[in-house]
Amino acid sequence: MTDTRSAELLAEAFEAQRDRLSAVAYRVLGSYADAEDVVQEAWVRLARQDTTIDNLAGWLTTVVGRISLDVLRSRRTRPEAAFGDGLPELVVTADDGGEPAEIVALADSVGLALLVVLDSLGPGERLAFVLHDLFAVPFTEIGQILGKSADATKMIASRARRKVQAAERPRTVAREQRQVADAFRAAVAGGDFEALLRVLDPDVRLTVDIPGEVVVTIGATRVAAGARTVAGTVVRQRAVLVNGRPGYVAWRADGTPLSIISFTVDDGRITAIAIVADPARLASMHLPAPV
Known part of the structure; x- marks a missing residue:
């Protein structure tokens, strides 16, 4: 041969x-x-x-x-x-109110x-x-x-x-996780500092991916204060699942993506928040359309 x-x-x-x-x-x-x-x-x-x-x-x-x-x-x-929780390729899918069992099955399947x-x-x-x-x-x-x-x-x-x-034995079901994420969004939109503190774990960790660096903030008071300062920049949002976790995609007025935010929820409180705000990274992702 x-x-x-x-x-x-x-x-x-x-x-x-x-x-x-x-x-x-x-x-x-x-x-x-x-x-x-x-x-x-x-x-x-x-x-x-x-x-x-x-x-x-x-x-x-x-x-x-x-x-x-x-x-x-x-x-x-x-x-x-x-x-990014060890997941460089974030998978973002629309969360249009499917039953928790269906959501879990989707996450497990991939x-x-x-x-x-x-x-x-x-x-x-x-x-x-x-x-x-x-x-x-x-x-x-x-x-x-x-x-x-x-x-x-x-x-x-x-x-x-x-x-x-x-x-793999989550203490908070998918629907409850979404309710906590929704409560966070409502508190941010309303500028309700006390409501933010109620949904944040005292040691919550916020990770923000911006061009050239990753910024980490720890502590409910600091995270809540920062969340209120950026509330006005969001024009449109859509509920999504980010690697199986509840989150949102936000868009600017011109339709370009502003950020992706996802939440880790444990016992009814948010223990971690991850935000992707790097335009280059956002542009490389397949995102659901604005609603």
Whole structure:
């Protein structure tokens, strides 16, 4: 068999694995762009191999896992790279009053809720959970990636699983979350400082993505004061789900998007607010039309 034909067969075999590898990398990393880079790097490493690989699928999964683990660890040293709950590609869908069960099903179907939970795990926990629980990779193979025994890897995955299961038991249903978000919006529109404080957790964290930087504000009083100052800039809003969480898209008078805001609600209070106000980032998103 000629070298050219061998290269063609190798490329075909890799392409047959690409979708699965992309799914693994995306669920580990929570970023389509990063996942694409990881899969491409896996192809580069495969193309450089000069020995026969008996189990190509297993070999590629291991390589993708190792590269993804390196990316996760790198993020820990550059926390600003993980803005947006570890979800660089925000998915924004109209929230037109669907039943909570339907909303939850939608979020689960695209894996957004799970990705939010996974972002709270350490790199090793996240990798072990995704590879074993979602893709049935044996603990012995995952252990080789983590540099740990199969038993130690099993314990890591078990710990991650407990965290995921605990986080997937929301204490506030979707409809109640929307009611809290609506109460926040009404308080902002009415300039009602006391009403804002009632819906904000005392340690609420506000993250605002603006051109060139991410600004973080912590504390209900500071967040409430800032919210009242920007109320007049919003012309039109529409209720949306942002990665499965209640939020709003705001537009200027000329129809260009002004911002996206999403809320994390726990026990009837807002514990975190994320705002995207970077025009370049907003322009790159697929947003529902104004109403």
